[in-house]
Amino acid sequence: MLPEGDTDPEGLMCTAYQNTDGSRVMVIINYSDTDRISQIAGNDN
Numbered sequence: 476m477l478p479e480g481d482t483d484p485e486g487l488m489c490t491a492y493q494n495t496d497g498s499r500v501m502v503i504i505n506y507s508d509t510d511r512i513s514q515i516a517g518n519d520n
Contacts (some may be wrong), residue, residue: 487511 491501505511 485507488504488506489501491499493499499517501515501517503512505517
């Protein structure tokens, strides 16, 4: 449990959307001081 809110200052926040034209968007915010993502993979299915 985080005493001052619901944001982990050391982790990642990720959300994804599908636009009205069918394209997909993923947003990842890194709250850490170091790189956390080494690879992201997906497909068009």
